[in-house]
Amino acid sequence: MATAETKPIDVPDARYLRSNRLSRIVNVAGIYGIAVLFIVAGAILQSLGVINNFMTTRNFLNIIDAVALLGIVAAGMAFVTYSGHYADLSVPTTMALTGIVTVELLHYGFVPAVLAGLAVGLLIGAVNAVVVGRFRANPIIWTLAMSYVTMGVIRLVWVNRQIYPDVQTDNIRTIALFDGIFRLRLFNVISLPVLLMILMMLAGHFVLTHTVYGAQLKLTGSARRTATFSGVNAERVIGIAFLIAAFAAAVGGLIITSLSRVGAWYNGTGYEFRAVTAVVIGGVTLAGGRGTIIGVIGGAFVIGLMNNIMTLIGIGTFSQDMIRGAIFILVVGINAKSLRSLGRDDA
Amino acid sequence: MNQDSPVAALEMKEVGKRFPGTIAVDAVDFEVYAGEVHALVGENGAGKSTLMKMLAGSFNDYTGEILINGEAVELHTPSMAMKHGVGMIYQELSLANPISIAENIVAGHLPRRGVLVDRAALAAEAKRLMSIVGLDLDPDLPIEEISQHEAQLVEVAKVLGTSPSILVMDEPTSALSRDEVERLFAIIDSLRKRGLAIVYISHHLPEVFRIADRVTVMRDGRRVATRDVASLTREEIVQMMVGRSVKEFYSRAERTIGAVRYRVKDLSRWGFFHHVDLEAHVGEILGVCGLSGAGRSELARVLVGLDAADEGTMELDGKVLNGSGMAYYLARGIAYLTEDRKSEGLALRLSMEDNILSSIVPRLRRGLRYDKRLGRTTVQDLVKGLSIYPTDPTVTMANFSGGNQQKVLLAKWLAGGPRVLILDEPTRGVDIGAKVIIHEAVEKLAGAGNTVILISSDLPELVGLADRVLIMRQGRFVREMSYEQCTEESLLLAANGEESA
Ligand SMILES: Nc1ncnc2c1ncn2[C@@H]1O[C@H](COP(=O)(O)OP(=O)(O)OP(=O)(O)O)[C@@H](O)[C@H]1O
Ligand SMILES: [Mg+2]
Numbered sequence: 087m088a089t090a091e092t093k094p095i096d097v098p099d100a101r102y103l104r105s106n107r108l109s110r111i112v113n114v115a116g117i118y119g120i121a122v123l124f125i126v127a128g129a130i131l132q133s134l135g136v137i138n139n140f141m142t143t144r145n146f147l148n149i150i151d152a153v154a155l156l157g158i159v160a161a162g163m164a165f166v167t168y169s170g171h172y173a174d175l176s177v178p179t180t181m182a183l184t185g186i187v188t189v190e191l192l193h194y195g196f197v198p199a200v201l202a203g204l205a206v207g208l209l210i211g212a213v214n215a216v217v218v219g220r221f222r223a224n225p226i227i228w229t230l231a232m233s234y235v236t237m238g239v240i241r242l243v244w245v246n247r248q249i250y251p252d253v254q255t256d257n258i259r260t261i262a263l264f265d266g267i268f269r270l271r272l273f274n275v276i277s278l279p280v281l282l283m284i285l286m287m288l289a290g291h292f293v294l295t296h297t298v299y300g301a302q303l304k305l306t307g308s309a310r311r312t313a314t315f316s317g318v319n320a321e322r323v324i325g326i327a328f329l330i331a332a333f334a335a336a337v338g339g340l341i342i343t344s345l346s347r348v349g350a351w352y353n354g355t356g357y358e359f360r361a362v363t364a365v366v367i368g369g370v371t372l373a374g375g376r377g378t379i380i381g382v383i384g385g386a387f388v389i390g391l392m393n394n395i396m397t398l399i400g401i402g403t404f405s406q407d408m409i410r411g412a413i414f415i416l417v418v419g420i421n422a423k424s425l426r427s428l429g430r431d432d433a
Numbered sequence: 434m435n436q437d438s439p440v441a442a443l444e445m446k447e448v449g450k451r452f453p454g455t456i457a458v459d460a461v462d463f464e465v466y467a468g469e470v471h472a473l474v475g476e477n478g479a480g481k482s483t484l485m486k487m488l489a490g491s492f493n494d495y496t497g498e499i500l501i502n503g504e505a506v507e508l509h510t511p512s513m514a515m516k517h518g519v520g521m522i523y524q525e526l527s528l529a530n531p532i533s534i535a536e537n538i539v540a541g542h543l544p545r546r547g548v549l550v551d552r553a554a555l556a557a558e559a560k561r562l563m564s565i566v567g568l569d570l571d572p573d574l575p576i577e578e579i580s581q582h583e584a585q586l587v588e589v590a591k592v593l594g595t596s597p598s599i600l601v602m603d604e605p606t607s608a609l610s611r612d613e614v615e616r617l618f619a620i621i622d623s624l625r626k627r628g629l630a631i632v633y634i635s636h637h638l639p640e641v642f643r644i645a646d647r648v649t650v651m652r653d654g655r656r657v658a659t660r661d662v663a664s665l666t667r668e669e670i671v672q673m674m675v676g677r678s679v680k681e682f683y684s685r686a687e688r689t690i691g692a693v694r695y696r697v698k699d700l701s702r703w704g705f706f707h708h709v710d711l712e713a714h715v716g717e718i719l720g721v722c723g724l725s726g727a728g729r730s731e732l733a734r735v736l737v738g739l740d741a742a743d744e745g746t747m748e749l750d751g752k753v754l755n756g757s758g759m760a761y762y763l764a765r766g767i768a769y770l771t772e773d774r775k776s777e778g779l780a781l782r783l784s785m786e787d788n789i790l791s792s793i794v795p796r797l798r799r800g801l802r803y804d805k806r807l808g809r810t811t812v813q814d815l816v817k818g819l820s821i822y823p824t825d826p827t828v829t830m831a832n833f834s835g836g837n838q839q840k841v842l843l844a845k846w847l848a849g850g851p852r853v854l855i856l857d858e859p860t861r862g863v864d865i866g867a868k869v870i871i872h873e874a875v876e877k878l879a880g881a882g883n884t885v886i887l888i889s890s891d892l893p894e895l896v897g898l899a900d901r902v903l904i905m906r907q908g909r910f911v912r913e914m915s916y917e918q919c920t921e922e923s924l925l926l927a928a929n930g931e932e933s934a
Contacts, residue, residue, distance in 0.1 A: 298803045301794045304787070309780035315739065315771055316791045316845075317763035375782060 117368055117384030124391040128398075137398040145394065147275075151268070153390035154279035155341050157383045159357050160364040161286045162334020164382045165327040168294070170307040170374025171218060171225035173362045174328060179236035180210045180335040181354030185343025186244060189264070193255040196263040204336045210236060211332020215325030233358075240351045248350040267344035279341050283383065286334065290379035303327060308375030356407070363414045364389050371421055440503035442467040442630035443488070443599050448497030450483055452832065455823070457483040459654040460497070465599065465630040470621060472641040472662065473634045475651035475674055476864040477836025478822055481634050482524055484651070485601045489521040490514030501599070520597025522588050524604045524634070524835045524862065534579065535559035535572035538591045562590040567616050581608045581773055582725050589620070600624060601632040604835065606640060607861045608772075610725035610890060611925075618644050636836070636864050638667050650674055675866055685916075686876050690900060691715030693751075694884045695767070695853050697736070700745030705731035706908035709745070713853065718875065718885045720899030722892070722924050728908040729888045730772060733855045736886070737769040738762035749853070760795075766852030768792065770842060770859055772888075778842045779830050785841055786812050786826035793849045808848070815844035819870055836863040843871055847878065854878060855886045860894060872898055892921040904928055 128140040139145055159177060166174045188203030214232060217223045251264050270278045294300040306313040306323045313320045335354075342353045368385025370377025389410070396406050441464040450458045458480040465471045473481050487495045493509035500506065501517050508514045514521075538559045559572040566586045576584060585608050592600065602621075606614045621644055625631060635641055641648055642662060650657040650673040657673045697711040706728035713719045723729050734740045736747065738759045747754045749765055756762070759769075771777040779788050790797060790808045797807045812826050819840045823833070830838065839862050846854060856875065860868045875898060879885045889895050895902055896919045904912040904927040912927050 296802050296804070298795050298798060301787075301790075301797075301803050301805070304783070305780055305791050305794070308782045309776075311777050312780045312791070314759070315769070315777040316794075317759040318791075318794070319758060319760060373782075375780070 117381050117388060121384060121387040121391060124388060124395065128391065128395050131395065131399070137395065140395065140398055147277075149390050149394050150280055151277055152393065153383075153386050154277065154283040155338055155345075156357070156360055156364060156390060157283040157386035158279065158286050158334050158341070159338040160361040160368070160382050160386050161283070161290045161379055162331040162338075163358075163361040164290070164365045164368070164370050164377065164379055165294075165303070165330045166225070167362065167365050167370045167372065168307050168374060168377060169303055169324050169327040170310060171324065171327070172372055173226065173229070173358060173365075174214060174331045174335070175226060175229040175358045176210055176214060176232040176236060177331065177335040177338075177358045177361060178354035178356065179233040179240070179351075180207050180332055181339030181342055181357060182349075182351050183207070183210070183236055183240055184336040184339030185353050186240060186249060186349035186351075188340060189249050189251050189254055189343060189349035190244075191254075192251055192260055192264060193257075195257075196260045199260075199264075200340060203340060204333070207332050207336025207339060208329060211329040211335075212325075214328040214332065218328060219321040219323075219325035237351060244351075246351075248348050250348055264344055265347065268341055269344070282337060282341075286337075287379055287383045290330075290382075294379055299323070299326065304375050306375075359407075359414075360389055360410070363410055363417075366414065366421070367417045372418060441465060441500070442502060443632075444500040444503075445484070445488070446498040446500070448484070448487060448495055448499065450480075450487055450492055450495045456654050458487065458495075461651070461654075461656045463649060463656065463659075465632055467598070467628045467630050468625055469647060470625055470631045470633055470645045472645035472648040473632055473651065474636070474638070474641060474648060474670060475657075477840075477862075477867055478834040479651040479674075480654040481651055482603055482834065483654075485521065485603055485632060485634065488514065488519055488599070488601060490519070515595055515597075518596075518598035520592040520595050520600045522592050522600075522602045522605050524607075533573045533575055534563070534570060534587055537576055537587060538562050538572075538594055540591065558594070559590075562594050563587075565593060566590045566620055580725070582610060582613055585609055586613065586617075589617070593624075597629065599630045599632070601634075603634045604636070604862055605633075606635065606637065613725070614640070636862065638670060641670070642667070652676060671865060674864070685897070686880060688716050688718075688876075688880055688900065690717045691882070694749065695736075695886075696748040696751075698746045698748075700732075700735065700747065701743050702731060702735055702740060703743050706905075709910055711903065711910070713884045713886055715884060716879055716882050717900050718879045718887055718898050720895040720902035720919075721886060721888045721905055722890075722895055722902050722928050723905035724928055725890070727905045727928075729905055730857055731908075732905070733769055733857055733886070733888060736762075736855055737767055739769070763792070763849070764795075766850070767855075768846045768849060768851035768853070769855045770846045770857055772857040772861065774838055774842050774861070778845075779838060781831040782829065784827045784829055785816075785821070785833070788830050788841055789815060789826075789844045789848050792845050796849075811848050812844075815847060819844055819874060820867075836867050839863050840867060840871065843874065847874065851878075851883060853884045853886070855888070857888045858890060859887070860889075860891060868894075892924050895919065895924060896921055906930055 128137070131137045132140045163174060163177065184203040184207040187206045188199045191199040191202050210232065214229055217228050218225045251261050255261060267278060272281065294303070302313065302318045302323050305316065305318055306320045310320050338357065339354060343349050346353060364385035365382050366372060367388060368377065368382035370382060393406065396409065443465045445461065445463040447460045447462060448458060449456065449460050461484060463484065475481050486492065488499065488508060490508040490511040490513050498505055499508055506517050508517065508519070535555050539555055556572050563570065563572065566589050568583065568586050568590065570579060570583065576587065585605065589605065605617060609617060621631060633645055645662050647659060648662050648665065648670065649659040650670060652674060692715055693712045694715045695713040697709060700709045701707045709732060721729050735742045738757060738761055741757060749767065754762065754765070775781065780791065786805065789812050790805055793808065797803055797805055799807070816824050816826065821837055821840045821844065830841065833841065839860070843859060859875070860871050863871060875885055875887070887895065887899055899919065900916055902914045902919055902924065903910050904914070904924070906928065914923065914927070
């Protein structure tokens, strides 16, 4: 019988030392590489005549705006995933409720309405923070329940009413400001959402890598018990992650409501799954404690491009969902496998 | 031993395994016969665990040849290894936490009735295996609710459930009390009589002499020698392990003991310990001795703010500690090295540097910015001082050998310069040389005017290091001994409640 295969791994020491950092850069750069591949694929499909209007300024602006919305939500969600709590499934209803409350209160003026909307979003986050962080409820089950509760509140208070900014207030300026959340463009190019996304990305990156909180989150996400035994207040750390996710979702809710010009329960539908997919393909592992916000934004780009191309091809929403689901499973599977072969998967 | 049987139950021929940057096992020959207990010894990082993981099917890229009962086999996955009768008890416990004892034990081969799990058969099988290892617990308890030493026995039961013909135990006694060690030895004895080939890894040489027939010594990934245990002395084994002779005796450093630093009055946590009084002084190493279950770790957890006391007071340098949460205590220089390095001590997925710095995160700050470069020299000094290997701070913790993980754990707590350091089994799983290094570090800490509370089951360690030893039994301090009174026998008797005159 054959002996075990000989596979000497001749990696010089120095390279091994740097492999950690290098592989991190490759991982992050890799997701943007994939985004570029999607653009190339779109261009090829267009030149073959399969799709039209892909390589147009208008379409790219569309893509970037969609990516911005998803990127903002995903950047917040990344904190929850990074903390080792998979996902915040209350994101869609947080988005919807923030939008509804803001529109409802527009007659008090733009700023108070927006602040109230964000506050409601944060309130949902605070409940998640306490229940999951402190009472250690299962994050998936709890945030799912939370989203049903929120939906119940929306249905109860607003029945199935959709509420429109121009019905809530006569003040043209307020309406214009609200519409402008999505539509305002600097130099006619960079929209407010894109700007917000860039801000969130930089802030998120800074928090994760250059603050005490970030270091504590990394420890908590990698090994919660060890974090507690190192003097870290894990409950607080996890709670803040849920607050960040809720805040990001609330901002996303303002944008999507401004986009659709209507406050309605269905705003934000599907964003929980899209956001987690962006998060994991962006390199944040479900096991927690690993990944970067810059990678997550790259993940949002890939999802955005993919959605755009699929829509241009004419693939239906359900099929799109299925494809995204398949990709999610694939990425999670590959991730788990590569970690295991490195002998590092203890999750 | 059954050496008249011509073929070895296990024969590894020139096997090797390298990791990027290290050759963990280098052309090792190793054979074990049925009915033999074969000890495998060597320093931390010598390659013992790696050699055995190879056998357990953890690697698909090892080199060399493995024969089981004379037949060449490829052990590239855990299931292949299991199929060939290899059972492995890992150095680091591998029990899944929230599920029950029974499900853990019978995990690989759940009895079924149709498509359903046969609950009754499951419980019966678990009970049977638990009785072999002498565990009397409710099989439906979740693992997270039992103690570490019970979990270790569950692990043994679990492996026995796969009816192995080759059984590997990687430091099985490091979390066990003396009684449990005796029980384990009885189990090993009966398994040997039943003709199993047993590999036994330990840093504790008395155990090797007590239980093993032959011993193989490894050093730097190579085999140094294989001998009959009876033909060797302890010194000879140590000499082979480290390639030089090691001073193993403790030379007590003279310390000046100062005022009371940590005073505890009438402290209780119902159900765990009751009415505990304790005074630990500046410059003192205060030993705490007791059987497992005596409440030592529970006490330690309250002393550092991980759990709240139900009654009593604690004072540091005369000031009452009235805050809650470990951060409060840590900020005042009170630190705790846990006995459970894998799940409470280290984050195995993070780098060595992140682990060492994890106890001082809030201090690594420049303005708003966290900057771990501020801790770089601390890490370098500790790596050097404790001779941690590998020395590269960015290597993932899981890639360190058990003993080196333990050194990193100590480094983590030394990093903050604690004023009161509570050590819970600080030398678990470290080799003889590393033990000396750790002991010197502890003495140095105390010598510099800090306080050390040393909880240990390692009696020579207590006798050698402690200035005073408190004996804990069933949640109470029952006796105090000065170091002149301390001997291994007197401690053991006192811990068991058989007072010597
Ligand atoms: N997954 C891994 N990746 C890289 N290096 C590793 C890995 N596992 C072990 N090593 C290295 O291989 C060497 C041998 O380690 P091993 O765990 O076999 O030692 P050991 O003899 O069991 O030591 P101990 O007594 O401390 O448990 C060490 O230098 C260790 O750092
Ligand atoms: Mg080992």
